[in-house]
Amino acid sequence: MASSILSDMFASGGEKPVLILDFGSQYTHLITRRIRQLSILTVCITGTSPLHAIAALNPCVIILSGGPNSVHANDAPSFPDGFLEYAEENGVPVLGICYGMQLLVQKLGGKVADGEKHEYGKMVITVVEEESEFFGPEASGEIQTVWMSHGDEALRLPEGFKVVARSLQGSVAAIENPSKKLYGLQFHPEVTHSPKGMESLRHFLIDVCGVPADWNMEDVLEEQIKHVRSMVGPDEHVICGLSGGVDSTVAAVLVHKAIGDRLHCLFVDNGLLRYQERERVMSSFRNELHLPVTCIDASENFLGKLKGVKDPERKRKIIGEEFIHVFEGFAPKVGEEVGRNPLFLVQGTLYPDVIESCPPPGSGRNHSHTIKSHHNVGGLPERMNLKLIEPLKLLFKDEVRRLGKFLNVPESFLKRHPFPGPGLAVRVLGDVTEGNALNILREVDEIFIQAIKDAGLYDSIWQAFAVFLPVRTVGVQGDQRTHANAVVLRAITSEDGMTADWYYFDHKFLIDVVSKICNQVRGVNRVCQDITSKPPATVEWE
Incomplete structure (x- = not known):
């Protein structure tokens, strides 16, 4: 699901992200954050995604994350058949971290087994290879403190691999096969407990793999404006659900910049707003944002559907569906004014929304779990009359705020604390109508x-x-x-x-x-x- 949501962003072949395949590590999305701090576009999908979904993202480097499983477990997650052949044929370097390294070793004919001495927490490693591509040409003999968290270890390497670093206890800490562009780390370079981790990642991605560090918010803005214009025809109109929060506001301003007055913003009072939220937000829209916004009071419908509902996932589903019903009901009213009904709906969906809402696509495996269905992702009805435009779905919240600054969105909007789409429904535990x-x-x-x-x-x-x-x-x-x-x-x-x-x-x-x-x-x-x-x-x- 996550891969299909993201793949359309790279179908043109213009962007080549660093792709992270997630095998369930608690640090996986920290890898994403760390690499983005290097000004490199990075996306993350479940490690069991089908090969066509991986290829559709057109990655320049692929990183296999860590995970809680053993590669010997019956249900151990793995990359799809043909993955290694795809990477080699297309010259895509692959870096396995922790479980990801063990997966490479096992799949290529090496041996992974339960280690005699498990290594958890801060450990010391030594670079033992004079010509290590990951650590750099002057790192031989260097001692580093790193963060480890593993029980299994690589006991025999596949053909063509060499050990480039070992732990103080003698276990394999890093391996390389430069001719195949395959690399593995038994430690986590992305955490702060590995002080030289970011330096090594920068060297590996930029110096070794040649990834350009040129991803910035100006480029994001330009690409998204092009993307919106490619979706929306010159005579078509668009609806935007505008809540007054950072995400929907930045999304609305971006789309307005792309298509102008063909954007029609709608603020929905669902009865689940904060104290005087409706009055305050509508005033801010008029006085600061200067976008035309229609306000609809749908509180009776929302609260009626929520009466007696206590399960939080059910709440989110109901709210997501009801929002869509309001938007679809608003479309004909816009159509009466402009001569044709809007076909698109703008949402301020963020990358964390996608990550937390999306289970492994068709894998039948639970190494990554749906944390909760965000009303604007997992809470949407299966069938909708409006096509979604989600210009922020690759961004984290802090990145959206930076993008908003480029769009001259007022600080009063950018500095607002996040407020959940389901509103107070997820802050009143149990039945909200009681x-x-x-x-x-x-x-x-x-x-x-x-x-x-x-x-x-x-x-x-x-x-x-x-x-x-x-x-x-x-x-x-x-x-x-x-x-x-x-x-x-x-x-x-x-x-x-x-x-x-x-x-x-x-x-x-x-x-x-x-x-x-x-x-x-x-x-x-x-x-x-x-x-x-x-x-x-x-x-x-x-």
């Missing part, structure tokens, strides 16, 4: 966010919000016993939303916020703080 849950959550969230802004912390935090728990707790308020609701405050720091750490508030700040919430919001007598990182948790609770 009691006064949505209104209570709006008041709590408003107090929390305003306190963060007043303290000058808003720009230092990636995302902050409150969560309504479906439990009641006993409290004492006004010298009387209360049996009221509990809420949770969550604030995180992150670069791209794929991983996150909880934000450490000053003790006095928390005391003041909790006091305001319990004194000002009727129905709340207990406030908790979520101090869980991602992983193991996700950012949102549902």
Whole structure:
């Protein structure tokens, strides 16, 4: 699924990305981030993708990620038949990392077995080969600290390979077959615990493989404008679901730059918005963004469909489908004004949305799991009347913000914290229509966010919000016993939303916020703080 979503971006043969085949490592998407920091376009798909999907992306280098499996397991994931032949015939270098290296060794006739001494955490390796392409010509004898996490190890190499680095314990740490352009690392160069990892990756990709470090936001903008114009005919019109968040705003401005007034923006009040969100966002659209936006109140429909629904995946599916129904209902109204119905829908889908929503395409294997169906990817109905335009689907959030700067999107939009497409439906645990849950959550969230802004912390935090728990707790308020609701405050720091750490508030700040919430919001007598990182948790609770 992920590969089909991305392949149309490279079908013309213009872009040649570094392609990462994901075999389930917790560090896989960190590899993507690290290589993009080198100004190199990098995409990631499941390692069990079919060969035609890999070829359609036209990669210049392929990296096989690590993973939790043993290559000897019955259901161990692997690249497709013909993969190595494809890489050799097309001159595409292949680098295997950890599990990826073991997979290369096994598939090419070497021997991988359970090592006598498992290596986990910081380890020391020595470059033992004088002419190592990965480490560079002057690295012979060099000692490096690296991060390892493996039980199996390579005991016999395939024909044509040489050991270029060993661990302090003597196990194989890096291998090469330069004539076949095949390379393997038993350690993880992408993590900060491998201090020279980025330097080695840069040398390998740029100096050895000749990958140009020329990927930038100006090129992304130019390519996406061309892509949008190639999709949308000169007389066709486009609808954009505009929420006021960073993603949809940048997507709308980009498409407007491509096709002008043939873009028709729609803001949908689904009844799941934050405190006074509708009024604030519509005012920002008029006064700052200067794009024509139609507002539709569809809250009754959304809340009606969500009544009694407690499962978070079901919530996301319902919301995704209902958004599409609203957009498809809006199309004929636009058609009455312009003479033809719009055929396209713009969405601010990001790369993390695709990653978390997409299971392995047709593999039947679960080495990569659907984390949650984002309403704009996995939550969409199977059949739609509108064709999707997703100009940001290769980008992480921080990259979208940089793109927005090139488009002169106002800072007030670019600096907004992310807000989930399903809105408060995934922040009210359980049935969102029960009691006064949505209104209570709006008041709590408003107090929390305003306190963060007043303290000058808003720009230092990636995302902050409150969560309504479906439990009641006993409290004492006004010298009387209360049996009221509990809420949770969550604030995180992150670069791209794929991983996150909880934000450490000053003790006095928390005391003041909790006091305001319990004194000002009727129905709340207990406030908790979520101090869980991602992983193991996700950012949102549902």
